[in-house]
Amino acid sequence: MSAVEPDDEPDDEPARVVVVGDPEQPMARTPAAPHELTYVDAVEAGGGFSPRDVVVLRWDPAAAVSETIEALTRLPPTERPRVVVAGDVAEAAIKALIDRHSVVHVVGTRGARAGLDLAVTVDKLLTNDLFGLGRYFDGEAGVARCTCTEARHRGAVFDWVRAYAEEHRINRRIIDGLLVVADEMITNALFNAPTDASGGHPSAALPRTADPARGPAIEVELRCDGQRLGIATIDRYGSLEPEVVLTSLRRCFERAEPRQGPGGAGLGLYLLLGSVSHVVFNVARGRRTEVIGLMDVSKGYRQLIEAGKSFNLFVER
């Protein structure tokens, strides 16, 4: 299955959602898939899939999930469905899913809003409507927004983020992690996202204390409903290459070694994923990139990092 290419143009045939696993544990239906989901014990190669179909594989380390993915990977591109792995996948297994199968949707089942996250993932794949932090919250969530146009204003944004988290009585160590996440997301949007006429990234090699050329404002949004806290940044370049995300994700599950030199250390995603429960990348090429970090804040720091990691990489078609 292609991890990095946008999906084919939709046709008139409705997409199927096939859930591999126990039908006694039904998956939440989604607004985009109100019809019955199809439950099967296993998928067979040549099962008549189209690239618009979605296969949800419930993760079971004892079961041959990777064999199923392998079989789907071998299908010709015109018959390959999109794959979502649902479950608490150990970090070594996530690395294998990325390395060997280019899986870009892993959704844990232990977080504060895990059922919602799986439904949102399927929904986004079916509708191609990718952007927005709000859909990851199903109740009342306090919303705050600001913008950042210059690197030297980052400090003020971090103060704003801290004040928001303290107002929502978030655990002190989780706030520390949130500030790291905010720094990585905003710094990436300011330094790595901007492109020049030739498609290069003129600010990427600058020291992170420099002020890159001023471009469109970075939008920052925060939401918190007491169980979960979300932060999102949107840049207006849409230049984040999915392969870059995958390479960084692989490094997240190894002992990291920073790059030398004046630019970034190449640890941004490692630190981002290390501090959140769920990271989502939404890319509309040439137009905008949204990065979302979701943190389980219902208990302490341990609960947050023990909940397992979820990630999604969506590329708008």
Add this chain to the structure above:
Amino acid sequence: MAKIKWSTEPTGRRVVIDGMITAAEDLTELASGSPPATPLTLDVGGIRAFTSSGIQAWLETLRQLRGAGCRLVFERLSPAVVRQTMSIYDFLAGGAIRSVLAPYLCPACDAEVEEEIAVVDPPPAVAPTRRCTCGTDMDFDDLPGPYACLLREATGRPS
């Protein structure tokens, strides 16, 4: 931003670092204030977090200090330092570890406490709970695995 406070001990220089390490500027004083070829004790119990630029600066500063012949001894490793030590190759530049801070959270009153654990042989176990001032058992608020591993590894390092 980090804060750095120097003092002098009979055995050499001592520095206390607090805050968030975000850039080389946070550590300039550490690199410039350490005389070469002397023991340097770093109390890192107040370090709250590292950004990626902060990690880069931290590693570069420690390499400079080690290159200048300073013998590095770390004490009171904060949870943020423990985490990066167990994740990033040679994060402490081969320095010795005297103690770590184990974080606890009270489920009843949300109080947070960090308890210092000395590095001794045999390596001590990290207690899963400790008593809060409100009378409830506080829970160890981190993954126990990296702490146990670090305490084991630290016992083998010369101090």
